[in-house]
Amino acid sequence: MKRVAITGAGTINALGHDVPATMEAMREGRCGIGPLDIRDVDRLSVKIGGQVRGYEETGHFNRQQIALYDRFTQFALLSAGQAIEQSGLEFSGELAARSGVVLGTSGGGLSTQDENYRAVYEAGKNRVHPFVVPKLMNNAAASHVSMQWNLKGPSFTVATACASSNHAMGQAFHMIRSGMTKAMVTGGSESMLCFGGVKAWEGLRVMSKDACRPFSATRNGMVQGEGAGVFVFEEMEHAKRRGAEILAEVVGFAMTSDAADIVMPSKQGAARAIRGAVQDGRVDPARVGYVNAHGTGTAANDKTECAAVADAFGAHADDLLISSTKSMHGHLIGGTGAVELLACIMALRDGVVAPTIGYEEHDPECALDVVPNEAREAKIDVALSNAFAFGGLNAVLALQGV
Template sequence: MRRVVITGAGTVNALACDVAATYAAFAEGRCGIGALDVRDLDRLGVQIGGQVRDWDAEARFSRQQITLYDRFTQFTLTAATQAISQSGLQFDGDLGDDSGVVLGTAAGGVNTWDDSYRAVYAEDKNRVHPFVVPRLMNSAAASHVAMQFGLRGPSFSVSTACASSNHAMGLAFQAIRGGGAKVMVTGGSESMLCFGGIKAWEGLRVMSQTACRPFSLNRSGMVQGEGAAVFVFEELDHARARGAEILAEVIGFAMTSDASDIVMPSQEGAARAIRLALRDAKVAPDAVGYINAHGTGTAANDKTECAAIAQVFGAAAERVMISSTKSMHGHLIGGTGAVELLACLMALQQGVIAPTIGYEVADPECPLDVVPNQARQAAVDVVMSNAFAFGGLNAVLVLRKAA
C-alpha cells in the first residue's frame, strides 16, 4: 500500500481567491457571507450567500474558453492552476499517463441551466447555445482540467450531494494508494448562486435569512456558498524523489450510507464513517486534534454530528477541537469538503485552528469544543474532515502532519 501526500493546493471561495488569503481569513474569523448580487433578487426569500465577489471571467479566460466554461468550471480551473503550480509538476511523457483527475460537484453547470431555461421559457427563444450540454455536464470541470494539464489517467466526476468533494478526494487517495495512479488532481467546486439554484434550496426550508451559526442554540439554517478547492495528491516516494514540499499526508478514508432517509441525517451512519476512517488511518480517537465538522447550521445536522463524534470518541470528545468554517464561507454543497480541507491543512501546517464564527448561545445538544468565534493556536498532528450529505451519503478523511 503506497503512502499518499498533498503537494499542492488552490482555491476560489467567498473569503479569497487563493490559499494564503483564505488562511488569513480563517485566522481572522472573517465572514464572507453577505448580500447576494443575482438577477431577480427581489423574488428570493433568501438574499444572503457566500458569493465570490468581483469575479472577472474575461480577465482570466479567453472569449472562446468562456463559451465552454460554466462558472463552476472557471473556479475549478483557477484553483487547479494554483495547486499544480505549487506542486511543481509537469505532466510530460509517462507521468501524464499515470496521473488523473477526480472532482466533486453536486450539480455542475447550474448557471448554464438557469440561463438556458430563462432563454427558452422567459424570453421565448427557440434555440440555446450549441455548447450548453458540454458546459453544464457535471464532468465538464474534470475534463477541462485533464485537457489543460495533460492528465491521461483515471479522470471522472463524483456527485454525492454535499459529500461530493470528500468522496472525490477519498477516491483519489485510494487510486494512488492502490497503485492505479502516481498523481491525482482532486477536490471539488460548485456555483449554484443564481436565481434557480437559490430558489430550489429555498424550497427545502433549511436556509437561514440572517447568518450561518453552526452549533449555536439560536442557529436558523444553512447559507449557500460557491467556489472551489483543488489539491495535488501524490505518491509519497514520487514526491520525495523530486524534492517536493509536502503539505500533509492523507492517511485514512471511509464512506458509508445511512440507507434510511433522503434528508434527515443518521447518528449511526455518521459514527460508522468516522469509526471506519480512524480504522483505515490506524489511529485512535485520542490522536485526533482537530475535526472540521460538516456543521451546516441546521438544527438536525449539528446535534446529530455532535452525537456521532461523542459516540466514537468517548472521553476524547471533550478535548478534541471542532469547528465549522461554513460559518465563514457558506455551504458550497458539492464543493464544500474541498474548501474545508484547507482548514485542516492550516491546522497541520500553521498550528492555527479556524473558528466557528457567529456562535452566540451554547446548545446542550452540541456540548463539544466548537472553537467559538476566535481562531486558536494549537499544535496538532492528526486532523479529520467530515462530510454528511443528503441521501445519507457520508465521507470522512483523515490527514497527518508531514514528517
C-alpha cells in the same frame, strides 16, 4: 500500500481567490457571507450567500473559453492551476498517463442550465447556444482540467450532493494508495448561486435568512456558498524524491450510507464514517486533535454530528477541537469538503485551528469545543474532515501532519 502526500492546494471562494487569502480569513474569523448579487434576487426570500466577489471571468479567460466554461468549471480551473503550480509537477509521458482528475460537484453547470431555461421558457427563444451541453455537463470541470494539464489517467466526476468533494478526494486517495496512479488532481467545485439554485434550496425551508451559526443554540439554518478547492495528491515517495513541499499526508478515508432517510442525517451513519476513517488510517483515536465539521448550521445536522463525534471518540470527544468554517464561506455543496480541507491543512501545518464564527449561545446538544468565534493555536497531529450528504451518504477523510 503507498502513502499519499498533498503537494499542492488551490481555491477560490467567498473568503479569497487563493489559499493564502482564504487561510488568512480563516485565521481572522472573517465572514464571507453577504447580500447576494444575482439576477432576480428580489424574488427570493433568502437573499444572502457566500458569493465569490471581485471576480471577473474576462480577467482569466478569453471569449472562446468563456463560451465553454460554466462558472463551476472556471472555479475548478483556477484552483487546479494554483495547486499544480504549487506542486511543481509537469505532466508528460508516463507520469501523465498515470495521473488523473477526480472532482466533486453537485449541480455542475447549474448557472448554464438556469440561463438557458430562461432563454427558452421565459424569453420564448427557440434556439440556444451550441455549447450548452458541454458547458453544463457535470464532468466539464474535470475534463477541462485534464485537457489543460495533460492528465491522461483515471478521470471522472463524483456527485454525492454535499459530500461530493470528499468522496472525490477519497477516490483519488485510494488510487494512489493502491498504486494505480502516481498523482491525482482532486477536490470539488460548485456554483449554485443563481436564481434557480437558491430558489430550490429555499423550498426545503432549511435556509437561514441572516447568518450561518453552526452549533450555536440560536442557529436557524444553512447559507449557500460557491467556489472550488483543488489539491494535488501524490504518491509520497515520488514527492520526496523530487524534494516537493508536502502540505500534509492523507492517511485514511471512509464512506458509509445511512440507508435511512433522504434528508435527515443519522448519528450511526456519521459515526461509522468517522470511526472508519480513523481505523483506515491506523490512527490511534486519541491522536485526532481537530475535526472540521460538516456543521451546516441546521438544527438537524449539528446536533446529530456532535452526537456522532461523541459516539465515535467517547471521552476523547471532550478533548478535541471541532469547528465549522461554513460559518465563514457558506456551504459550497459539492465543493465544500475541498475548501474545508484547507482548514485541516492549516491546523496540521500552521498549528492554527479555524473558528466557528457567529457563535452566540451554548446548545447542550452541541456540547463540544467548537472553537467559538476566534481561531485557536493548537498543535494538531491528526485532523478529520467530515461530510454528510443529503441522501445519507457520508465521507470522512483523515490527514496527518508531516
